[in-house]
Amino acid sequence: MENKFCYKCGNIATTREHVPxxxxxxxxxxxxxxxxxxxxxxxxxxxxHNSNKSHDDEFLMVSIAGIVGNNLVGYLxxxxxxxxxxxxxxxxxxxxxxxxxxxxQTLKSKNGxxxxxxxxxxxxxxxxxxxxxxxxxVYFHExxxxxxxxxxxxxxxxxxxDNNTQTMTEMVKEKFIINEIAKELKGKNPxxxxxxxxxxxQFGLIGLVMTFYEGTEVFVAFQPINSKEPFDLSMSxxxxxxxxxxxxxxxxxxxxxx
Numbered sequence: 001m002e003n004k005f006c007y008k009c010g011n012i013a014t015t016r017e018h019v020p021x022x023x024x025x026x027x028x029x030x031x032x033x034x035x036x037x038x039x040x041x042x043x044x045x046x047x048x049h050n051s052n053k054s055h056d057d058e059f060l061m062v063s064i065a066g067i068v069g070n071n072l073v074g075y076l077x078x079x080x081x082x083x084x085x086x087x088x089x090x091x092x093x094x095x096x097x098x099x100x101x102x103x104x105q106t107l108k109s110k111n112g113x114x115x116x117x118x119x120x121x122x123x124x125x126x127x128x129x130x131x132x133x134x135x136x137x138v139y140f141h142e143x144x145x146x147x148x149x150x151x152x153x154x155x156x157x158x159x160x161x162d163n164n165t166q167t168m169t170e171m172v173k174e175k176f177i178i179n180e181i182a183k184e185l186k187g188k189n190p191x192x193x194x195x196x197x198x199x200x201x202q203f204g205l206i207g208l209v210m211t212f213y214e215g216t217e218v219f220v221a222f223q224p225i226n227s228k229e230p231f232d233l234s235m236s237x238x239x240x241x242x243x244x245x246x247x248x249x250x251x252x253x254x255x256x257x258x
Contacts, residue, residue: 006046007140008133013044019137021057023081024065024212025192026073030080036073039188043137053133058085059123060130063098064216067157068107068117073191074213098123122158131155135208135220138195142186149225156217164255171246171253172219178249180207190214203228 006013019041026036062085064070066078086093095102102120109115132151139147156173160166176182180198187194191214198207204227208220244255 005044005146006049007043007146008049008136009046010146011046011048014047015045015050016042017045017050017137019043019141020134020193020212021060023057023061024077025189026077026081031073031076036189036192041137041141043140049133056126056130056133059097059126062086063122063127064157064212067213067216069157069215070213071191071215074215077213094118095120124155124158127155128153131210131218131220134210135218135222138208138210139222142197147222147224149227150223151220152223153218153220156219157215163257167253167255169219171248173217174248174251174253176207176209176219 004013005011007017007019022037022040025040026034028035028037061077062082065074065082067074090096099118099120099122102118105117105119107115107117131153135151135153136147154165154169154172156169158169160169176198180201183197183199185194185196193210193212195208195210198209200206204224206222206224208222210218210220212218242256243258246253246255
């Protein structure tokens with residue numbers, strides 16, 4: 001084994017883990033024989049952070065493959081592997097583990113086609129946990145060392161009930177586009193998964209955008225253990241509940257609306 005220590009916790013590695021989980025990448029039999037598993041990323045892992053989280057891997061696949069806005073690959077994964085996984089579960093699996101209090105709705109595409117969808121409350125904390133593991137793995141793959149510090153993230157595919165969080169997600173996305181210095185966009189199977197790191201900012205924070213099925217975006221900020229705590233007057237006002245306007249590019253984002 002090339003590396004002796006787990007990418008996540010630093011314990012002795014006993015195996016290698018796929019990052020993201022291999023189940024997110026369609027099997028050839030489900031996509032007309034096409035190969036969406038070219039040169040998958042693997043990182044050294046202990047048992048706790050690989051084999052013991054297989055249920056989380058399946059949870060993530062079921063949760064994100066069919067998100068509205070994803071590409072055809074995500075749709076095919078939903079109609080095949082995800083469908084098989086759901087059929088193996090109990091009838092309350094979706095409501096209990098994936099999306100609570102869901103309702104059936106119908107969306108109409110630009111060309112008039114109608115699609116059935118589920119609308120409800122996702123298992124947010126479990127999603128964060130899954131994406132945190134992936135971000136740690138991608139960091140290890142990119143830099144060859146385990147990340148030590150604090151990871152913060154926003155899920156760009158969720159519509160938040162809290163106005164500030166929703167506005168923050170939109171602002172972060174715009175900030176990545178406008179202000180950050182991007183590195184190379186990577187991913188050997190970009191229609192399933194691609195990622196892009198950004199140069200450290202003035203506080204040493206390292207940005208990462210991960211995209212699944214070309215429509216599900218996750219924004220990540222790595223704050224290394226030795227970096228200084230970021231301070232921004234606008235953010236201090238925002239956190240104090242004071243109405244705040246922040247300009248990014250040519251857009252204005254309003255927080256704490258009265």
